[in-house]
Amino acid sequence: MKKIFIFITLLPVLVSFAQSGAIKGKVITNENEPLINANVIIIGTQLGVATLPDGTFEIKNVPFGKYTIEVSLIGYGKKKISLLLTAKTKPVTIILTEEAIQSEQIVVSAGKYEQRVQDLSVSTAVLTPDNLSRKNYLTFDGALRFVPGVQMNLEQVSIRGSNGYSKGAGARVLVAVNGIPLYSGDTGDIVWELIPVADIERIEIIKGPASSLYGSTAIGGVINIITRSSVKNPVTHFSSYIGAYDKPAYDIWKWNNNTRFFYGVELTHSNSVNNLSYTFSLKKFDNMGYRQNDYAKRYLGYLKLNYDFTSKNHLSFFADFLNMNRGNFLYWKDSRNALVPKDEDNGNTVKSNRLFTGLIYHHSFNKDFSAEFKSSFYHTKFAGYGIELTTSTADLFRNELLTNINLSDSFVLTSGVETSYSIISSNIFKSPNFFGLGAYAQGVWKVNPNLSLTLGLRYDYMKLDTLKSANAAAPKAGLNYKITKDFILRASLGTGFRAPTPSEVFTTAAVSGGIDVKSNPDLKAETSISFEAGAIYNYSKNLLFDLAFYQNEYKNFIEPVLTNEAKIQFINLSRARIQGVELNADWFLVPGELKMKAGYNYMWTRDLEKNTAMKYRPLNSVSAQLQYSPYPFEFGIDFRYMSKVEEIDFNLTQPPIALVIDGDKRVPIYVTDISVGYSFLLNTVPAKIYLNAKNIFNYNYVEFIGNIAPIRNYSFSFEIFL
Amino acid sequence: MKKIFVAIVTLALFSLIAGCDKGIEPEPIKTGVTGFSGKVTFIGNWPADIKRTHVVLFKNAITTSADFFPPNLSFVIDSIPYRTTSFTYNSVDNNFIPLFTLAPGDYKYLVVAQSKTDVLSLNRKDWFIVGIYNVGNDQSKPKTLTILDREMTTGVDIIVDFNNPPPQPPM
Structure with a gap:
């Protein structure tokens, strides 16, 4: 027949x-x-x-x-x-190309063991590496700007309003590589250039406090970067890009007659020999900058080794080294010279070296019991050349022992202990040391196929140099209920905390224009109580909605302020509140060819002491991405909007200080990017080219006072897999 | 095909919103000078050991000791020499703290303040108010000083009568 x-x-x-x-x-x-x-x-x-x-x-x-x-x-x-x-x-x-259509196919390890997104009790977003190569983001943080609920204020990441802007001092979002935190021992900042983009398998973003598992820095959320697993066959990946910035929107802003280029080249090779697999990568990426004294010259080296002793035991090691030499653009001269720094800052430079290493040993005792030991060392050294020489060298050591036990078919217990110790030698943070000890346990009980409950608790002890020691307990409870397989409810309630970083407590340095930063040894840890309720609804196999309501109450919230002595100092605000609603939709209009993602976040933030909005937090934000992929072509349009932020550092922009002239100029943010890709075979070897145009309308906006965001730029990128 | 069209049009609409506006623009060139000027007249004998005397401008009246400092403290005129009988000033030539710039607007408290400390003190208790820019020669009724954009407000005169000191704001 x-x-x-x-x-x-x-x-x-x-x-x-x-x-x-x-x-x-x-x-x-x-x-x-x-x-x-x-x-x-x-x-x-x-x-x-x-x-x-x-x-x-x-x-x-x-x-x-x-x-x-x-x-x-x-x-x-x-x-x-x-x-x-x-x-x-x-x-x-x-x-x-990998493409998860429904949440049930996405697996995340954000809960320190692998779970499906549909089983979680917190909001989670997952990014895949094709997002990064399609858009040719110059640094990793570029991709985060299009994730609903995630905001970048220059290089500082904020999830659902957790962060304002504090020049990198103190983060409320924990960025980790394979679960190993990537914050520096002195400032606690994240250096996005250090992330080995070529080896990323996926990026998991937990949108909400995760202190009950990850400790202090995770009070605002977690970004966990999972690197690729071992390869069986040799793979060599070569990529390169070159791009240039367009002319500024106003002739008066033109400060240089030469085209301002950015370019990069990266070679990554992976292979395995018997039980040993390895990946190494070398990358050079420079940026002349669209602003004066805003250049960057960077080298990145990355090595990862994985050895399988047996099918149950394996050892992984990675080392990541970044050398960076860049100009230090602090604020514009004024709005008529928006791409030129203040005279006294012109010529300021920063040279830095960073080495981040991690060792992970995994042992499965049986199908129900596994343990993992994680050890890391992060060395950072920078020298800032400006009004005065600022130097800091920090070594951060971390160890963590993690166990996962299936106590029954329906109960998974994750527990662990971790220690961290940092030594700092600096002329601006004094030379303090830090010791932290944490212990956590989290149980997930699958009451029945549709209902699972999560209960967790973490205890931390922290001692920052000569300051009085502090401790904190962070409990958390979560719920996941599947009304149907396509309609899933989730809720979580928990507390979080964040210890002040050495830079927030001890910094004493000149910033610019006669403004100094003053230390505050009385700074206390901040705490939070957070609640979230959300739902995932698969309207059809090609259309998914995710809705979440959230509320975070902070006490002793740490923010930089201008004191009566005209000095910047980190202080504890008495209380702050953030409430919001976030709606996301993933729509595969033509499966395999046309997809659209859109997200809206309404966020109401309040400094309850002053009854004003919190600084650098937009009330409304929208992102939308449309991708059409008729093989071998790919077309993409990416758009994002943020309403004008209500509160900024007015003390720095208005008389009598007026450090940043015209610094209160700010507007809503509208950014539109377009990309075109073409896949082809180069002598049977898969290759891709991409053309990108970013900020196509050359819209001028700031994410922080006196800092015009990147103007329109074009780039061409090429990658090949051998 | 219809879906593709609808999706592209939707996103294009968002993009068009962006295309209509250029965002932040350069501030137009300003001419003229924003500031104020006037004369301080001293009556009576100067107190002993005075180390510094300044005309000090505040945005609002001082209700707590914290109001004595920025951002409420808005402008400071150069120190007036000891035992001077009159002092003519303007905010352009006599800006004691170059970091400060004067913004247009209403300022509700303009005073002459003295201190006996050798170095410039930022403690409220180290200062004594000896004269107030006032309404009808009444030292208890501060007069609002209005500063206009790119205009020099003149005639901002203050009389300091050492025999009749004004009421002191909170320490």
Whole structure:
């Protein structure tokens, strides 16, 4: 019957040509990894096969002619290609890109063990690396600007309003690589350039306090970067980009007649020898900057080793080194000289070296009990050349022992202890040391297939140099209830805390224009109580909604203020409150080809002492991304909006101090980016090119006073997998 | 195809909003000078050991000791020499703290203050108010000084009568 049907279907073709052949090819990932069990069908016929373990396929006895074949695999975007089958037709190579359509397919380890997104009790977003290469973000933080609920104030990340801006001193979002925190021992800042973008498998973003598992810095949320797992076959990835900034929107802003370029080149190689797999990467990326004295010259080296002792035990080691030499643009001269620094700051530079290493040993005792030991060392050294020489060297050591036990089929217990110790030698933070000890336990009880409860508690002890020691307990409770498989409710209630960083307590340095930073040894740890209720609704297999209400109450919230002595000092605000609602939608309009993501966040923030909005927090923000991928092309439009922030550091912008002239100039943010990509084979090797235009309307805005954000720029990038 | 069209149009609409506006613009060039000027006249004998005497401008009246400092403290005129009988000043030539710039607006408390400390003190208790820019020669009724954009407000005169000191704001 089947043969008769095929005969009838292909009759016209048979009549025309009366000759047949085979369509052969291979289906691979972006990283040249073969994909098994991908479905390959000839559209309009019943002919099709599944790919073999090496990714190859062959559809035999196909009459010569013109066909469109469609390749699909769960978790990957569909691809269609057209070909003309003749006696000379060569095998085709088809590249599939990872694409999670529904939450049930996304697995995250944000809870310190692997869970599906649909089982979590907190809001979570997951980014995949194709997002990074498609947009050619110059540094990792560029991708975060388009995540709903995530805001970047220059280099400082904020999740649902957790952070304002404090020149990198003290973060409320924990950034981790494979669960190992990446904050420096002195300022507690995140250096985005250090992140090994070429080795990223996925990025998990927990939008809400996670102190009950991760401790102090996670009071505002967690960004956990998961690196790729071991490869079986050698993979070499080469990428390069070059771009340039357009002319400023106003002639008066033009400060240089030369085109301002940015460029980078990166080579990554992965392979395995018996049980040892390795990845190494070298990268150089420079940016001349669109502003005067805002250049950056950077080298990044990355090495990762993984050794499988047995199928149950493995050891991973990674080392990440960054050398950076950059100009230090603090504030514009004034709005008529918006791309030029203040005269006294012009020529300021910062030189830094950073080495981040981590060691992870995983041991599975049996299917129900596993343990992981994580050890890390983060060395940072910088020298700032400006009004005065500022130097700091910090060494941060961390150790963590983590266990996961399935106490029954329905109860998972995650527990661990961790220690951290940092030594600082600095002429601006004094030379304090820090010791921290934490212990945590979290149980997830699956009451029935539809209901799971989470209960967790973490205790921390902290001692910052000569200051009185502090301790904190952070309990948390969560709930996940699946009304149907497509409608899932979640809720969580917990407390968080954050110890002040050495830089917030001890900094004594000149900033600019006669303004000094003053130390505050009386600074206390801040605490929070947070609540979130949310829902995921899969309207159809191609349309997903995620809605969340959240409220965070802070006590002793740490913020920089201008004191009566005209000095900047970090102090404890008595109380602050953040309330909001966030709605996200993922819509696959044409599965495999056209998808749209959109998010809206309404956020009401209040300094309850002054009854004013909190600084640098927008009331409304919107992001929308549209991606159309008719193979081998990709087209993307990305748009984001943030309402004008109500409160800024007015003390720095208004008389009598007026350190930043015209510094209160701020506007709503509208940014539109477009990208075009093309995939092709370069002698059977998959390659891609991308053209990007960012801030296409050349819209001028600031994320922080006196700092115009990047003006319109264009870039061309190229990558190849050998 | 219809879905693609709708999606592109939706996003294009958002983008168009952005395209209509250029965002932050350079501030136009300003001409003229924003400031104030006047004369301080001293009556009676100067107290002993006075180390510094300044005309000091505040945005609002001093109700707590914290109001004695920025941001309420808005401008300070150069120190007036000891035992001077009259002193003519203007905020352009006599700006004691170059870091301070004067913004247009209403200022509700302009005084002459003296201190006996060798170095400039920022403690409220180290200062004594000896004269107030006032209404109808009544030292208890401060007069609001209005500063206009790119205009020099003249005639901002203050009489300091050492025999009749004004009421002191809270320490």
